[in-house]
Amino acid sequence: MIVAESTPRQKQSPQTAAQTQPAEAWRVVVLNDPVNRMSYVVMVLRRVFGFDEPRARQHMLQVHEQGRSIVWxxxxxxxxAHLFSLHQWHLTAIIQADETS
Structure with missing residues (x-):
């Protein structure tokens, strides 16, 4: 026996479905360049991202040794906004979609 529901089901509109999907994540990647000193890169990462000295130094070394570091x-x-700030400090950086999320 099939029992009819007393209230009809509401279909989710395409707009509502899009709003419930998680936002795509983006990466800020600092790239190596031959211009900036290592101490300068550490200072910029501390100011822009609020990193402590060891974390900023770790990212700087990754940039120096591997050519890039995902900093955010x-x-x-x-x-x-972070990319704009890094460019204002004359660091070479890019953003890219994070395919892992």
Whole structure:
């Protein structure tokens, strides 16, 4: 026996479905360049991201040895703001979509 529901089911609209999906994550990646001194890169990372000395130094060494370091991951708007700040300090940096999330 099939029992009819007293209230009809509401279908989720495409707009509501899009709003419930998690936002895509973006990475801020600092790239190696031959211009900036290591101590300068550490200072900039501390000021822009609020890193402590060991964490900023770890990212700087990763940039120096591997050519790049992912220093931040989050929303695209915030990633673009961080990218702008890094460019203001004359660091070479990019943002890219985080395919792992």
């Amino acid at each position: 991951t989050g929303t695209r708007e915030q990633a673009e």
